[in-house]
Amino acid sequence: MVSSNIYLGGHSYGGRQSSMLCAEEPCVAEALLLLSYPLHPPAKPERLRATHLPGLRIPTLFVHGTRDPFGAIAEIEAARALIPKRTALLTVESGHDLGQRGESARSTLAGRIASAFLDLVG
Numbered sequence: 001m002v003s004s005n006i007y008l009g010g011h012s013y014g015g016r017q018s019s020m021l022c023a024e025e026p027c028v029a030e031a032l033l034l035l036s037y038p039l040h041p042p043a044k045p046e047r048l049r050a051t052h053l054p055g056l057r058i059p060t061l062f063v064h065g066t067r068d069p070f071g072a073i074a075e076i077e078a079a080r081a082l083i084p085k086r087t088a089l090l091t092v093e094s095g096h097d098l099g100q101r102g103e104s105a106r107s108t109l110a111g112r113i114a115s116a117f118l119d120l121v122g
Contacts (some may be wrong), residue, residue, distance in 0.1 A: 007121070009033030012070070019105055023055030031121045032111070036096050041070030043078060053082040059120045060087045063113055065094040066122040090116045092105065 008018045008029035015034040022032050040047050060083055064076050070078070073091060080087040090112060092098050100106045 005030050005087050005121075007031045007033065007117075009035065011035040011098075019056060019060070020052050022058055023052040026055075028058045029115070030058065031056060033063070033117055034060060035113075036065060036068055036070065036098055037062055037065045037076065037079070038096075039075055042069035045075065050079050050080075050082060053079055054084065056083045057085055059085050061090065061113075061120050062119050063090045063092060063093050063098065063116075064085065064095055065098055067094065070096055070097045086120065087103050088116055088120045101102075 010018045099107045
């Protein structure tokens with residue numbers, strides 16, 4: 001059996017563009033994966049990029065580094081609260097690039113992301 005589910009996502013600006021599209025066109029995807037969502041420019045938390053988030057009507061997984069200058073974990077949590085559908089947050093001990101050294105670490109992170117996403121879209 002072939003699944004017809006369509007999921008959308010991206011890293012940083014790609015995730016932002018994906019989220020804006022999903023807010024504008026709710027039927028384009030059934031779930032969203034945002035890797036290092038750029039909530040605001042570094043050192044400029046007053047310039048939030050979240051006005052479209054209440055328009056998201058699909059489950060959304062945020063994967064975010066604990067040292068990401070584009071948004072602290074608490075700021076991402078506040079942004080998640082703007083989305084009326086189910087969301088989840090997977091934190092990674094990293095910066096904006098979600099960098100993991102070594103193939104094993106990258107594979108482990110990929111598995112964690114896949115597992116969290118599948119749990120969300122269930």
